[in-house]
Amino acid sequence: LAKTTQPISMDSYEGQEVNITCSHNNIATNDYITWYQQFPSQGPRFIIQGYKTKVTNEVASLFIPADRKSSTLSLPRVSLSDTAVYYCLVVPGGAGNNRKLIWGLGTSLAVNP
Amino acid sequence: GAVVSQHPSWVICKSGTSVKIECRSLDFQATTMFWYRQFPKQSLMLMATSNEGSKATYEQGVEKDKFLINHASLTLSTLTVTSAHPEDSSFYICSARVSGHTTETQYFGPGTRLLVL
Numbered sequence: 001l002a003k004t005t006q007p008i009s010m011d012s013y014e015g016q017e018v019n020i021t022c023s024h025n026n027i028a029t030n031d032y033i034t035w036y037q038q039f040p041s042q043g044p045r046f047i048i049q050g051y052k053t054k055v056t057n058e059v060a061s062l063f064i065p066a067d068r069k070s071s072t073l074s075l076p077r078v079s080l081s082d083t084a085v086y087y088c089l090v091v092p093g094g095a096g097n098n099r100k101l102i103w104g105l106g107t108s109l110a111v112n113p
Numbered sequence: 114g115a116v117v118s119q120h121p122s123w124v125i126c127k128s129g130t131s132v133k134i135e136c137r138s139l140d141f142q143a144t145t146m147f148w149y150r151q152f153p154k155q156s157l158m159l160m161a162t163s164n165e166g167s168k169a170t171y172e173q174g175v176e177k178d179k180f181l182i183n184h185a186s187l188t189l190s191t192l193t194v195t196s197a198h199p200e201d202s203s204f205y206i207c208s209a210r211v212s213g214h215t216t217e218t219q220y221f222g223p224g225t226r227l228l229v230l
Contacts, residue, residue: 032216043221103157
């Protein structure tokens, strides 16, 4: 599985847009990019998943350039409750696969008032 | 959709006792579930892959006789920590895999905090 690299920590303020970039230089053709959010003492929560270009849902947007070697999670107008650790993972494509997810340390986002 | 529950949410036990943690997929069936362990300030570490109706697959370094996994139905997997010791104190998280047409997504339970005294 492709290893991912993302900043250890980021700081922001309420109401700002936050962009967290993740590098995955060795991503395979069939791999997808998935982002999770984790609050202290809680299990990770699925945020968004994409393969290429742009994906948007009610929570965030995911931008993936043509070479797919990186991706950017965009959180619009963050609030204090968005303070959490954000993980970028590369997920194998295809159903029925048994490859494991590799979790890094994630990006610890602190939203300040 | 894709809700996963865990029970209990926290447990305190004496050293030497066994603790069972349940993981349920509430609104979908999961042939594959995963068990993770997370220590403070660290990332998730996969312990084992639980497959319905078959034996679990353990990661290297995880003792299968200590961490018993049973996945007897499509909505329930259990992890039993046998003869727990203080070093087993950790945050245990399960996930259930949902396979789509193109890829898969894991949905996680809320986690179980285990403290062994």
